[in-house]
Amino acid sequence: xxxxxxxxxxxxxxxxxxxxxxxxxxxxxxxxxxxxxxxxxxxxxxxxxxxxxxxxxxxxxxxxxxxxxxxxxxxxxxxxxxxxxxxxxxxxxxxxxxxxxxxxxxxxxxxxx
Amino acid sequence: xxxxxxxxxxxxxxxxxxxxxxxxxxxxxxxxxxxxxxxxxxxxxxxxxxxxxxxxxxxxxxxxxxxxxxxxxxxxxxxxxxxxxxxxxxxxxxxxxxxxxxxxxxxxxxxxxxxxx
Numbered sequence: 001x002x003x004x005x006x007x008x009x010x011x012x013x014x015x016x017x018x019x020x021x022x023x024x025x026x027x028x029x030x031x032x033x034x035x036x037x038x039x040x041x042x043x044x045x046x047x048x049x050x051x052x053x054x055x056x057x058x059x060x061x062x063x064x065x066x067x068x069x070x071x072x073x074x075x076x077x078x079x080x081x082x083x084x085x086x087x088x089x090x091x092x093x094x095x096x097x098x099x100x101x102x103x104x105x106x107x108x109x110x111x112x113x
Numbered sequence: 114x115x116x117x118x119x120x121x122x123x124x125x126x127x128x129x130x131x132x133x134x135x136x137x138x139x140x141x142x143x144x145x146x147x148x149x150x151x152x153x154x155x156x157x158x159x160x161x162x163x164x165x166x167x168x169x170x171x172x173x174x175x176x177x178x179x180x181x182x183x184x185x186x187x188x189x190x191x192x193x194x195x196x197x198x199x200x201x202x203x204x205x206x207x208x209x210x211x212x213x214x215x216x217x218x219x220x221x222x223x224x225x226x227x228x229x230x
Contacts, residue, residue, distance in 0.1 A: 042220035042223055058217065099146055102148075104158035106155075106157045
């Protein structure tokens with residue numbers, strides 16, 4: 001089983017719908033992140049959380065919200081989806097030590113029509 | 114502000130040859146970390162190699178090595194003996210200064226590598 005699991009893997013929806021992307025991890029990491037990947041732009045940070053009570057905005061948080069339900073679960077919501085939120089979304093986790101990499105889920109490909 | 118630049122949008126390499134993927138970074142902090150990730154066509158992000166700013170030696174992991182030139186602010190990835198399975202997008206990323214508030218990664222725009230038989 002994957003250490004970082006994202007659901008769904010693919011989603012097509014309509015403008016204005018509420019969407020929730022879920023992420024769960026079995027790595028026991030405190031830190032969790034949501035990124036968005038667009039062609040030619042690399043990955044950009046949406047939100048991050050260092051523990052259940054700590055939620056922080058990243059560089060592109062507008063139009064998104066998150067919930068850290070437990071140490072192992074971190075969900076991303078689009079309250080009213082719009083077409084320019086069509087992208088590949090990644091959840092990642094990491095240990096608190098600076099020299100440790102972030103471990104990514106397999107991504108959720110989201111298309112908003 | 115920290116920034117990562119990958120100037121090669123795409124590259125070709127012959128199987129079994131070595132290839133260097135360029136990465137330059139910009140930071141005013143003395144303490145930072147550099148990472149390389151591989152993204153195959155299936156989409157997942159795979160961690161390859163890490164270099165800390167205070168590490169004395171260049172990092173190596175199997176066929177991957179990092180040519181770290183601190184004065185030039187470059188952290189190029191070298192893949193030796195390329196294989197067809199190395200065909201993928203490669204991202205360079207920098208960890209904000211150690212002890213920084215966010216600990217987030219800043220990514221470059223990536224280099225698409227195609228290995229030819």
